[in-house]
Amino acid sequence: EAGVVQSPRYKIIEKKQPVAFWCNPISGHNTLYWYLQNLGQGPELLIRYENEEAVDDSQLPKDRFSAERLKGVDSTLKIQPAELGDSAVYLCASSPQGVGELFFGEGSRLTVL
């Protein structure tokens, strides 16, 4: 069974540029999460989807971050414009319905110069 796939794995951009990350969850997983992981820290939730609906985006900085999950499968996370403080790893995770194991992708490491 294929795991959660994220791309790109690494991205280096200059500040004020836009960037987008893509996630393909495990087939059949209704719940999709985007997490932010700063160096030496645990993951912090940005947004959670149930199918195509964003049910928790309270931690998403909406002035520069946006996300979508069209057709309830793949998802993209966009930052525009990027700031120096956005340098981090962006993790996507999926899970079947209910509280339980999160299946994480390998993450997209963003460096903003």
Place this chain on the structure above:
Amino acid sequence: GENVEQHPSTLSVQEGDSAVIKCTYSDSASNYFPWYKQELGKGPQLIIDIRSNVGEKKDQRIAVTLNKTAKHFSLHITETQPEDSAVYFCAAIPLGTYKYIFGTGTRLKVLA
């Protein structure tokens, strides 16, 4: 707000020794407590979890204990091996939510 404290931040043990990592949570409504292992350049991976209706769970060399009264839970790794070296995260999830509150992580080094 909800908070999970994790200690120690780094831990070095000799191969074959035991390792213990402790977490304390603030929300008494938490009822699900997973532990994740994150290797360099990889995403976190679940290694064991426990729900609030049990006090202990074991899976081969790994065990988790839960003390709901004191609001803390611990990860125990016995007979450590070099491949156990990684960063470990605990998390607590309050009942009725999907809010995974992660600890700050423990970097475990197993010395051969």
